[in-house]
Amino acid sequence: MNFWLVLAVNSITFGGLLFLLSAGFSLIFGLMRIPNLTHGSLFMLGAYVGVTFVIGIHGFQLNFWLAAILATLSVAALGALAERLLLRRMPGDQLAQVLVTLGLSFMAADLCLMVWGGDPISVPTPPELEGFARFGVLVFPAYRLAIIVIAILFAVALWLLLDRTRLGAMIRAGVDDPDMARVVGIRVSQLFTIVFALGAGLAAFAGIIGGPILSVYPGLDQDMLPLALVVVILGGTGSLLGSFVGSIIVGFIYNFGQALLPELAYFVLFLPMLLVLLLRPQGLFGRHVP
């Protein structure tokens, strides 16, 4: 009984991380119409930069949460820079943009290997969240519960941002009809940079707070990117609710798959994707087929 419960908590935790990762992916896709193939790299980069501050360089050591914020901001700035300097050069040419993100992801992966080496680095859990939370007879690792809380907070915050603010209204307008949004005076290309930075930051944040669970290793990017893809194919592009539900589904399938069919864990993910592609190609909550 406890085994299943722990597995369920782990699945929700992983789903929360996936949500942070894929919400940005989905927004970028919705607005710019490109799958950002650097998203896995941004996740990994966030984890690497964060863990560097947590462990400390040259005696300069930071608290876990400060390090996480610093990693998030620096990767977000990097994302904005990549959008401004590279993707901006080929407006409207989505194929070229996808290929550029692909090229960038290889460069990022190799740079990380060069800087941080090939050995996995384990990220220490923040000391205040070590240990366990008890609910009667049930015992859960406190840090995993904290991730769930953080993911829910971010989901609410993102929803408020998109649904209640002027910026959110502009982003939604850009997602629904970029040409019309331009006509009514929204600077859509500026939104591109903002959303790209936001997505990059979210991915990096997911990377560092996922660190204590997943650790950081070369190839982490290639492990996470397909998961984000599957989430977005499942949930539908440009939909926050879609990436939330998709993340939880993928979190459950991935964790249960790994526990029950370890050799086929990756393959089991394929099944819900197959069903969605066959029955509802726009995704569960998507409005249009990509």
Next chain:
Amino acid sequence: MTTRFLALVIAFAALVTVPYWMPGIYYVNVSSQILFYAIFALGLNVLVGYAGLVSLGHAGLFGVTAYATGYMLQLGFGHPMAILIALVVSLISMAIFAALSLRSSGIGFIMITLALGEILWGLAYRWISLTGGDNGLSLKTRPELFGYSLSDVNTFYYATLTIFLLSVSAMIVFVRSPLGAALMGTRDQPRRMNALGYHVWAIRFCACLFSGLLTSVSAILFVYYTQFISPQTLALTASAEVLLMVISGGAGTLLGPIVGAGLVVAVKTVVSGFIERWNFLLGAIFVAIVILMPEGLVPGTARLWRRAWRKRAVTGGAEAKP
């Protein structure tokens, strides 16, 4: 016309005599690599260049064939049977692959093929009882053909060359066939083609199968060349490498992917002798080509050549006038 014919004859002669003028066995092996990667690139070009569908999962299919061949050989089948089964398995996988990914086109197609390719990679990596995981599968022998053992470097080169020439001929026939013309129609004007009564989906599906066939043929050559397969063969970097061959050479041209394959394999072979950072370079070349020469080297140089030629003709004409 005559210059083109002459160029073809020279290229053909150069290819046939490779073992005689290359400085060593190593370079003959590199030439074999270039040729089977060129077949792979030709196969991907059917989709990228002629159908306008960019696949990022082709290394997955390549790997399916390679693993199928290796696994059949491990089960004790003979070479012809193993190759036959591998071809059938990969065509079936290609059909499934196509049925799923052709539900969309454009960016959606890229995303679905990428996801499928990654899933195949994950399978190869994790399904250890079937694929050996990271240890991969080894092949003990290369087959014999008409009494010649393919273990010999030169024989293997000639076998690869023959299959390469056959593939190029198949490509030429395909591009000039009504099906090829219809495929290019669906690339440029899918709606109009639909209105004209063409079954766009079926045409694309056929293109996928043809692309899959070329891919698996090159995968069989690959697996006999290296006599080893590991999940690395299916990784996204592998898909990207082939895509780079197609795009750098020039998508939608016959010669482009071949030139691209030569370029990528040569750079990779030369560079990895000096530095470890091949992936970084691959990414950098990718970004550079997409930004600077998006149409690829072959059409790009052709354009520059034509412009230079015209300029010379114009200035020549001006000089001729008093």
